[in-house]
Amino acid sequence: xxxxxxxxxxxxxxxxxxxxxxxxxxxxxxxxxxxxxxxxxxxxxxxxxxxxxxxxxxxxxxxxxxxxxxxxxxxxxxxxxxxxxxxxxxxxxxxxxxxxxxxxxxxxxxxxxxxxxxxxxxxxxxxxxxxxxxxxxxxxxxxxxxxxxxxxxxxxxxxxxxxxxxxxxxxxxxxxxxxxxxxxxxxxxxxxxxxxxxxxxxxxxxxxxxxxxxxxxxxxxxxxxxxxxxxxxxxxxxxxxxxxxxxxxxxxxxxxxxxxxxxxxxxxxxxxxxxxxxxxxxxxxxxxxxxxxxxxxxxxxxxxxxx
Amino acid sequence: xxxxxxxxxxxxxxxxxxxxxxxxxxxxxxxxxxxxxxxxxxxxxxxxxxxxxxxxxxxxxxxxxxxxxxxxxxxxxxxxxxxxxxxxxxxxxxxxxxxxxxxxxxxxxxxxxxxxxxxxxxxxxxxxxxxxxxxxxxxxxxxxxxxxxxxxxxxxxxxxxxxxxxxxxxxxxxxxxxxxxxxxxxxxxxxxxxxxxxxxxxxxxxxxxxxxxxxxxxxxxxxxxxxxxxxxxxxxxxxxxxxxxxxxxxxxxxxxxxxxxxxxxxxxxxxxxxxxxxxxxxxxxxxx
Numbered sequence: 001x002x003x004x005x006x007x008x009x010x011x012x013x014x015x016x017x018x019x020x021x022x023x024x025x026x027x028x029x030x031x032x033x034x035x036x037x038x039x040x041x042x043x044x045x046x047x048x049x050x051x052x053x054x055x056x057x058x059x060x061x062x063x064x065x066x067x068x069x070x071x072x073x074x075x076x077x078x079x080x081x082x083x084x085x086x087x088x089x090x091x092x093x094x095x096x097x098x099x100x101x102x103x104x105x106x107x108x109x110x111x112x113x114x115x116x117x118x119x120x121x122x123x124x125x126x127x128x129x130x131x132x133x134x135x136x137x138x139x140x141x142x143x144x145x146x147x148x149x150x151x152x153x154x155x156x157x158x159x160x161x162x163x164x165x166x167x168x169x170x171x172x173x174x175x176x177x178x179x180x181x182x183x184x185x186x187x188x189x190x191x192x193x194x195x196x197x198x199x200x201x202x203x204x205x206x207x208x209x210x211x212x213x214x215x216x217x218x219x220x221x222x223x224x225x226x227x228x229x230x231x232x233x234x235x236x237x238x239x240x241x242x243x244x245x246x247x248x249x250x251x252x253x254x255x256x257x258x259x260x261x262x263x264x265x266x267x268x269x270x271x272x273x274x275x276x277x278x279x280x281x282x283x284x285x286x287x288x289x290x291x292x293x294x295x296x297x298x299x300x301x302x303x304x305x306x307x
Numbered sequence: 308x309x310x311x312x313x314x315x316x317x318x319x320x321x322x323x324x325x326x327x328x329x330x331x332x333x334x335x336x337x338x339x340x341x342x343x344x345x346x347x348x349x350x351x352x353x354x355x356x357x358x359x360x361x362x363x364x365x366x367x368x369x370x371x372x373x374x375x376x377x378x379x380x381x382x383x384x385x386x387x388x389x390x391x392x393x394x395x396x397x398x399x400x401x402x403x404x405x406x407x408x409x410x411x412x413x414x415x416x417x418x419x420x421x422x423x424x425x426x427x428x429x430x431x432x433x434x435x436x437x438x439x440x441x442x443x444x445x446x447x448x449x450x451x452x453x454x455x456x457x458x459x460x461x462x463x464x465x466x467x468x469x470x471x472x473x474x475x476x477x478x479x480x481x482x483x484x485x486x487x488x489x490x491x492x493x494x495x496x497x498x499x500x501x502x503x504x505x506x507x508x509x510x511x512x513x514x515x516x517x518x519x520x521x522x523x524x525x526x527x528x529x530x531x532x533x534x535x536x537x538x539x540x541x542x543x544x545x546x547x548x549x550x551x552x553x554x555x556x557x558x559x560x561x562x563x564x565x566x567x568x569x570x571x572x573x574x575x576x577x578x579x580x581x582x583x584x585x586x587x588x589x590x591x592x593x594x595x
Contacts, residue, residue: 297550298351300358300526 014157017196018231020188020224029219032256032263042255043293046286048270049254050077051085053277053286054112054243057092058119058211064099067092071103073305078287081294087283088272089142093118094131097138112142112177116167119181119210121146125163132170143167144177146210149184152194160194164201177205177243177276182221183213191221195228205241207278216246217278219253219260226264239268245278251289254282281307311341312487314349314511315494317356318504323349329512331487334398342487345512347520350479353508354526357450357477360505365447365475373422376472378500380415386496387412393488394460410462410562417567418469425474425572433580440583445576447475448553449528452521454514456534459561460486461493466561467531470571472506479527480509487511515539522546522554529553529575 037045055074057066067090074087089110092100100111113135117123123131132143145167151159168176178198182191198206206225209216222244229240242261248254254277261275269275284307288299301307311328313320325346330338343349364372383390387408394404426445433441451471455464464483471478482490494509510517514535521530522543530552532543540556547554555574559566 297523297525298354298520300524303525 011158011161011200012196014161014193014197014200017189017193020192022188025188025220025223029223029260032219032259035256035259037252037255039293043290045255045258046251046290046293047085048258049251049277049286050087050283052272052275053087053279053283054089054091054245055087055283056090056211056245056278056280058114062093062096064096067096067099068103069306071100071109073283073307074104074109075107077283078291078304081287081290084290088276091142091144091278094135094138094140097135097140101139110141111139112144113138113140114144114146114179114210116145118144118146118179119212121148121181122150125166128163129166129170132167136170136172136174140174142175142177142205143171144179144207146179146181147194147198149181152185152190152197157193157197161197161201164198164203168202175204176202177207177241178203179207179210179245180225181210181213182208182217182225183215188221188224191224192228195225196232199228199232199238199240203240205243205276207243207245207276209244209246209278211246211278214247217244217248219256222257223260223264226261229269230265233265239274241274241276242269243276243278248277248279249281249285251282251286254286283307309338309341312343312491312511314343314345314353315491315498315507315509316349316353317359317508318498320494320498323512324352325349329487331397333396339396340488342491342511345510345517347517349510349512350517350520351524353479353510354450354452354524356505356508357479358526360477360503361447361449363503364472364477364506367475369423369426369475372473372475373419375501376415376419376422376469379496379502380412380419382496382500383408383412383415386492390461390489390492393492394486397460397486397488399460406562407459407462411465414462414465414561414567415469418473418572421470421569421572422473425569425576428569429573429576429578435582438585440585441580442583443578443580445474445573446579448575448577449476450479450526451476451529451531451575452479452481452524452527454481454518454521454530454532454535455483455490456557456561457483457485458534459483460489462561463533464490464493466559466566466571467533467557468507470569471531471575472502474572474576476529476575477506478508479521480507481514481517481521482509482511484514518543519546522552523550525550527552529555531555531557531575533557533559 074090077084089112091112094113097113115132115135116128180194185191284304291299323343323345327344328341329344331340333339391404430444435441453467497507
């Protein structure tokens with residue numbers, strides 16, 4: 001497990017972030033989806049997907065009861081199938097962190113909290129810092145922050161950088177995931193630039209989306225971010241994790257993401273410290289596929305817990 | 308160039324994901340069309356689509372379902388001559404084909420009429436020995452698989468499918484092996500008559516290959532198989548017992564008017580009983 005970054009790196013000129021070959025990226029992502037996956041690798045891959053999952057509930061209607069139910073699901077993914085890994089984390093709003101922390105008890109499952117005026121990020125820095133501090137104080141192990149997309153799009157890269165660095169400081173021991181909200185960044189070039197900014201400012205993970213904006217995570221946009229991580233690792237030696245979130249609801253798609261990670265970054269990233277899935281309905285699909293492999297019968301969501 | 312008949316899944320006409328096709332021959336042995344040879348994955352996709360369409364279809368008012376099925380009958384009538392041609396292509400005589408199409412139209416009108424009537428007939432208010440108003444109503448069973456018999460191109464299929472739809476269920480249909488063309492023709496009619504996508508999903512392929520997957524799929528709540536052999540029936544019973552799936556083995560002469568009745572709708576309904584507490588009038592000295 002790589003330690004959270006501590007040193008303040010030099011700040012490059014982000015106007016010169018590498019440009020992205022749109023056609024190349026999209027073709028490569030499409031090619032990955034035509035691969036077939038053999039049954040044995042599939043079973044192994046699906047378990048890996050489970051172990052990398054951040055079970056998420058981020059809704060206005062969240063209640064302590066609902067969060068406790070989600071935590072129970074995280075602890076007992078599907079008791080009918082023995083030998084399953086637990087998920088990596090449960091992702092909630094700051095107000096629910098204490099509830100989740102209590103419900104997860106001594107387990108290894110982390111509590112992740114969104115912060116910084118999620119999902120829009122349209123607020124003052126002081127409020128974002130206070131928001132983050134509230135989540136950390138309540139016991140969050142991971143903070144998912146959003147960047148200021150408006151500032152990013154209007155070219156105020158220093159503002160975005162400073163903001164991430166300031167939040168990173170407040171995080172303390174908590175690992176920082178930086179949400180770029182790629183659905184609002186318009187071009188792959190901007191996504192690449194935002195990835196570079198986030199990593200240089202101290203992100204431990206970069207994450208595609210809040211899940212509130214369409215399009216959320218896509219294979220091409222993930223590939224762009226993975227390449228940014230690869231280049232950053234080559235330049236600085238620091239491993240930054242990747243988290244696509246939103247819109248990944250089928251096992252097959254999840255497995256394609258894993259292939260993309262393996263072929264872009266290598267096996268070092270293939271665990272919960274290097275890669276995460278932010279999803280709410282993916283878990284059940286993975287479980288249904290695993291049950292299908294074990295029983296030989298196609299499954300129905302009727303027989304699985306509510307996602 | 309021969310026409311390739313597509314599958315109908317989730318309101319879209321798609322090729323089989325397997326890339327397999329069957330060559331359909333007429334009585335003389337000439338190849339007359341390419342037909343999709345559906346795989347278990349096509350079947351899985353069809354069940355997923357049917358499951359998604361279920362809340363919408365079962366939530367429609369009975370009267371609206373009736374209107375939609377009636378629209379299907381109108382479309383069948385309009386396109387009747389084309390359907391006759393298709394059946395002739397598959398080897399029926401013109402007279403037999405005309406008779407079949409007319410029976411199909413009549414059957415569709417018949418079940419369209421039953422949509423908003425069966426619930427009154429099959430519901431009941433039950434006498435109970437406690438202060439409850441106790442009543443029973445039929446509710447759609449869910450996703451129903453319909454495997455058409457081999458004797459008729461369309462009538463058998465429709466006679467088994469229509470009661471399923473009338474009762475608010477969604478369906479995955481396996482076309483008769485010998486007569487796939489008229490089934491695909493039917494899906495075009497379904498598609499054009501306000502039936503929401505996914506309510507009817509139609510597959511063409513080999514029954515022996517797909518039947519075990521139909522019986523084993525946990526997302527299918529009921530299975531109707533028309534006209535199958537003793538051995539197939541026995542193994543289906545076994546497989547459906549495994550997951551408590553309702554199985555209906557049918558063997559009617561669908562040209563017989565006696566073969567159409569509302570009990571076919573009741574087969575794919577679940578009866579839901581409600582115990583509604585009421586005040587004990589005598590004990591409470593209530594005003595009513």
